[in-house]
Amino acid sequence: MNADTHAVAKATWRDLPAAQQPEYPDAEALRDVIADLESYPPLVFAGECDQLRARMGAVARGEAFLLQGGDCAEAFDAVSADHIRAKLKTLLQMSAVLTYAASVPVVKVGRIAGQYSKPRSKGTETRDGVTLPTYRGDSVNGFDFNEKARVPDPERLKRMYNASASTLNLVRAFTTGGYADLRQVHAWNQDFVKSSPSGQRYEQLAREIDNALNFMKACGTDPAEFRAVEFYASHEALLLDYEGALTRTDSRTGKLYDTSGHMVWIGERTRQLDHAHIEFASQIANPIGIKLGPTTTPEEALTYIERLDPDREPGRLTFIVRMGADKVRDRLPELVEKVTASGATVAWVTDPMHGNTFEAASGHKTRRFDDVLDEVKGFFEVHKELGTHPGGIHVELTGDDVTECVGGGDEIFVDDLHQRYETACDPRLNRSQSLDLAFLVAEMYRDQ
Numbered sequence: 001m002n003a004d005t006h007a008v009a010k011a012t013w014r015d016l017p018a019a020q021q022p023e024y025p026d027a028e029a030l031r032d033v034i035a036d037l038e039s040y041p042p043l044v045f046a047g048e049c050d051q052l053r054a055r056m057g058a059v060a061r062g063e064a065f066l067l068q069g070g071d072c073a074e075a076f077d078a079v080s081a082d083h084i085r086a087k088l089k090t091l092l093q094m095s096a097v098l099t100y101a102a103s104v105p106v107v108k109v110g111r112i113a114g115q116y117s118k119p120r121s122k123g124t125e126t127r128d129g130v131t132l133p134t135y136r137g138d139s140v141n142g143f144d145f146n147e148k149a150r151v152p153d154p155e156r157l158k159r160m161y162n163a164s165a166s167t168l169n170l171v172r173a174f175t176t177g178g179y180a181d182l183r184q185v186h187a188w189n190q191d192f193v194k195s196s197p198s199g200q201r202y203e204q205l206a207r208e209i210d211n212a213l214n215f216m217k218a219c220g221t222d223p224a225e226f227r228a229v230e231f232y233a234s235h236e237a238l239l240l241d242y243e244g245a246l247t248r249t250d251s252r253t254g255k256l257y258d259t260s261g262h263m264v265w266i267g268e269r270t271r272q273l274d275h276a277h278i279e280f281a282s283q284i285a286n287p288i289g290i291k292l293g294p295t296t297t298p299e300e301a302l303t304y305i306e307r308l309d310p311d312r313e314p315g316r317l318t319f320i321v322r323m324g325a326d327k328v329r330d331r332l333p334e335l336v337e338k339v340t341a342s343g344a345t346v347a348w349v350t351d352p353m354h355g356n357t358f359e360a361a362s363g364h365k366t367r368r369f370d371d372v373l374d375e376v377k378g379f380f381e382v383h384k385e386l387g388t389h390p391g392g393i394h395v396e397l398t399g400d401d402v403t404e405c406v407g408g409g410d411e412i413f414v415d416d417l418h419q420r421y422e423t424a425c426d427p428r429l430n431r432s433q434s435l436d437l438a439f440l441v442a443e444m445y446r447d448q
């Protein structure tokens with residue numbers, strides 16, 4: 001990166017309308033924070049973003065599978081070794097199962113170290129006759145329902161930077177320092193299979209993985225890949241003040257990179273073609289995701305390709321489809337057909353969470369495990385029918401035993417939701433539901 005002055009000279013997105021941005025009461029305080037952020041070191045190196053683009057290229061070509069997952073909204077008070085370890089452990093366990101079943105490399109990407117900002121459906125929230133600005137993530141305002149907490153505070157952008165830096169530091173230590181050893185991860189999976197009520201169903205697959213590992217051990221094979229894993233960080237590029245301040249010119253290539261994370265995505269609520277988020281994404285060289293909801297037209301999808309992947313580089317662009325279990329089989333085929341016919345090679349990934357949210361009678365936002373699974377099934381069916389590659393899954397999950405989504409092998413009932421409902425925004429799969437999903441997706445992948 002260039003040395004001291006990191007500010008991007010021509011930020012073409014700044015003059016365009018941007019949805020979902022906080023209204024800060026003190027513009028000067030915001031300017032000061034942005035100046036500080038611009039002086040901070042990058043959180044990731046541009047070369048790592050290039051490496052992930054190459055890995056995503058393999059996903060787009062059908063030679064690898066993406067596992068992208070983590071919290072809906074990270075929280076500053078959850079930046080602890082226990083939370084980070086549990087989340088990472090769950091992702092590693094899922095990835096071990098998927099790697100074996102898919103027989104292709106699994107690209108591991110966390111919704112982590114930057115996922116602190118939330119787009120919301122409503123600008124305000126009313127409780128007992130009191131109306132306040134909605135909570136927009138710890139990077140913007142406080143979760144507590146009082147006037148002071150809900151005022152957007154630019155100092156929180158610096159806290160997001162620091163929280164992301166310490167999370168990334170621990171993730172790098174865990175993934176390269178021995179914690180992610182495949183034999184250890186497999187032993188955790190064996191424990192899950194033994195102790196989970198639905199575990200018997202997965203015994204066969206777990207035994208096959210065990211045999212494969214024993215065979216390699218007997219052959220004297222002990223590859224370095226068993227002891228460390230490549231793991232990348234991603235988040236929604238929502239707050240353009242923050243993302244812009246961390247966007248730097250790479251001294252090797254002269255290109256711009258958003259150094260707040262390896263991969264960033266543009267959400268369903270901010271993907272307007274003539275708005276700032278798409279323009280921002282078009283300027284940076286990171287691998288980019290775009291969430292595609294059920295109203296996405298093939299023309300829009302083709303325009304995203306024109307704008308974001310003009311060089312048609314596999315790995316540059318990932319379409320993260322979140323249509324809902326009831327719509328994916330109807331709406332996805334036309335998109336995949338037209339994109340494929342255009343000659344572009346994008347990665348297709350399913351987000352089976354965001355189209356399947358509903359409010360339980362208790363008032364908790366929740367999702368049914370069966371709907372999540374059904375959307376993944378629909379996504380696989382569409383790709384099977386069209387002869388294209390179901391490139392991966394993007395899920396909201398936690399390593400903790402929360403009760404936020406209903407169903408799963410270790411079944412959570414609607415009446416259980418209140419017991420450990422801890423998400424700051426949308427409901428996440430808990431550890432056992434996440435592992436159930438991995439085993440079930442592994443079975444689907446094999447059938448494919």
Ligand SMILES: O=C[C@H](O)[C@H](O)COP(=O)(O)O
Nearest residue numbers: 072118119120121122425426
């Ligand atoms: O995570 C996605 C969105 O931020 C979330 O679904 C918005 O939730 P809301 O509809 O309660 O605002």
Ligand SMILES: C=C(OP(=O)(O)O)C(=O)O
Nearest residue numbers: 119267268269291322354
């Ligand atoms: C806001 C999100 O999703 P979407 O843009 O698909 O609603 C998200 O993934 O956090």
